[in-house]
Structures are given as structure tokens and as C-alpha cells.
């Protein structure tokens with residue numbers, strides 16, 4: 269037992285949390301940080317200035333609680349998403365992690381279950397344990413894909429309260445075809461399973477990839493979760509949101525803390541949304557670096573998975589832990605997701621991506 273667990277064991281911690289480890293991607297300050305799928309581009313100067321001005325205005329009224337319903341922000345998010353959505357369809361929180369947590373507080377909880385399909389975002393089981401929800405791990409094929417028929421069969425058998433489908437999936441990077449989402453939704457009809465599609469990386473998908481937003485009309489139990497942490501380069505501001513039927517937002521109003529989105533957060537998000545085209549221009553740059561990584565890794569004899577995200581998952585690494593350490597030694601931090609033979613790297617700026625590719629090539633040549 270490590271020191272932390274030893275200290276904890278003296279406290280009357282909930283039985284279902286005993287022995288668990290917290291989320292723990294390493295935060296190491298090195299020149300090239302490509303381990304948590306951040307947007308490594310600095311904000312364009314005009315966006316930076318707009319946020320500073322908006323925050324300054326918000327500070328003038330900071331003695332008052334913020335708009336508990338963040339109506340202006342919901343309207344701006346609906347306008348950004350399009351698809352005929354209005355502010356009634358939108359909900360937001362401090363990062364999409366908090367959005368997912370609120371959904372589990374409302375639709376999961378003791379005696380209920382959450383299902384997802386590993387390898388997928390490592391927070392799902394932790395969000396389940398935090399909310400007292402039992403986690404069910406579904407299966408994928410050995411190439412990490414899943415078909416509509418397979419996913420629907422597993423959901424029918426497990427009959428979960430909530431399913432999360434991550435598309436594009438973290439850590440593999442690949443987007444799910446919409447027929448998988450439709451089939452899972454249908455499979456959950458009798459059990460009224462709530463289906464969340466986590467589209468944290470949707471803006472990075474290849475042109476022609478359809479968002480699950482197109483499936484929302486007529487599907488009351490479907491929720492599409494998004495974030496401003498990635499495409500909008502606002503990981504530090506903590507803004508996530510969802511689109512769904514208005515009654516989903518009503519359910520979340522029962523569990524959210526009052527005034528959970530600070531006036532600073534709302535002002536920041538609004539300023540960034542009003543500069544969406546400038547921020548999305550950087551997304552195109554990141555997609556080009558992502559595609560460059562895929563091409564270069566293939567020439568090195570590695571096996572990158574198709575990526576619709578701002579990162580690449582690649583196989584063919586004989587000793588991922590040793591490779592991870594060697595890259596770190598050269599000042600390049602990537603992610604060992606604990607899958608034998610694989611590593612994951614975020615697409616950075618052109619210079620960062622070059623540093624990563626050069627270091628990896630040197631390592632493989634040795």
C-alpha cells in the first residue's frame with residue numbers, strides 16, 4: 269500500500285471508493301507536451317484580447333452571482349452548433365467531465381449502471397465510481413473497432429442505465445459510424461437507456477464525417493457532449509457543454525450546484541465563441557500535423573490507427589514504457605495508455621510535431 273492509500277485508510281471513506289486511484293496523467297513541465305490532447309497553439313492575439321476585455325467587464329459585476337441559467341452562453345453555443353438547435357437544447361458545465369458527471373448524477377447512481385467500450389476515455393469508470401454507478405466494460409474487436417450489430421447486442425444483454433460512446437474515440441482516435449449510435453439507441457429502447465455520444469474531438473474529424481447532432485431529432489434519450497478544451501484551445505478555462513432534448517437539461521438542473529458556471533467562465537466562453545472562425549483555423553493546422561504524424565509513423569514501420577481527432581494512437585512499439593521514457597529524456601512527453609505495444613501522441617504545432625517525429629525516428633534507429 270502506498271503512503272497515500274495508507275493515510276486514506278484511517279478515514280471513514282465510502283467502501284466503494286476504497287483502494288481506487290485518482291485520474292493521473294503526468295503533469296511534467298518539458299519543452300514538448302503532447303500527452304493530454306491539448307490544443308498546443310496559443311490563442312490568436314485578437315481572441316486573447318477579446319477574452320481579457322470580456323473578463324474585465326465581468327469582474328465589474330463580480331460581487332453578484334452569475335446568470336444561473338447562462339442564457340447568453342447557451343444561445344451562443346446553439347448558434348455555433350447549428351442543426352436547428354436552440355438554447356433550450358443546450359447545457360454547459362466546467363468541462364465536459366462535469367457535464368458527464370452531472371448526467372451520471374441524474375441518470376446513474378446507486379443501483380444503476382454505466383457502460384462504455386474500452387479502450388476508451390479513462391475517466392468514464394472514475395465518473396461511475398464517483399457517482400456510485402456500477403461500471404460495465406463492453407468489448408471491441410482486436411483492431412479496436414465495433415460494429416453496430418455487436419454494440420447493440422452487448423447493450424441489449426447488459427441493459428445499462430447509461431451508455432457512453434466516444435466518437436472520435438480516445439485513445440484510438442477513430443470516429444464511430446452513425447449506424448453504431450443508432451443501433452445502440454434502439455437496443456436501449458425498452459430499458460430507456462440514456463445514450464451519450466462524447467464528441468470532445470469532433471471538430472478534428474475528416475471532412476464528411478457526420479456528427480451525432482444529426483441524430484438528435486426524435487431521440488429523447490440521446491445526448492451529444494462537446495467541449496471548448498480542444499478545438500477552442502480553452503482547456504484551462506473549463507467549459508464543456510451538451511446538446512439534447514430540453515428535458516435532459518431540466519434533469520441536470522436537479523443536480524447542478526447553483527451558479528456552477530462562474531461569470532468569468534461565461535464571459536471567456538462567449539468571447540471565444542464570437543471568434544470561432546479564427547480558432548477553427550488553427551484546427552485545420554492541427555489536422556495537417558495529425559495527418560503528417562500518421563504518414564510519417566507508417567514510413568517508420570509503425571501502425572497508426574485512423575485518426576479523426578487531434579492525436580494519433582500507434583502500434584508496433586516493442587517496449588512502450590521504454591520508448592515513453594526515452595522520448596521524455598529528450599523533452600518530449602507523450603502518453604503511455606497502458607495498452608501493450610501502443611502509445612498515443614497529440615498533434616502539436618509544426619515545430620513540436622517535428623521534435624516528436626525526429627526523436628522517435630532516432631529512437632527506432634538505435
Ligand code: PMP
Nearest residue numbers: 363364365389438468495497508
Ligand atoms: N471526453 C474525452 C474523450 C476527452 O478526451 C476529454 C479530455 N481529455 C474529455 C471528455 C474532458 O475534457 P474537458 O473536461 O476538458 O472538457
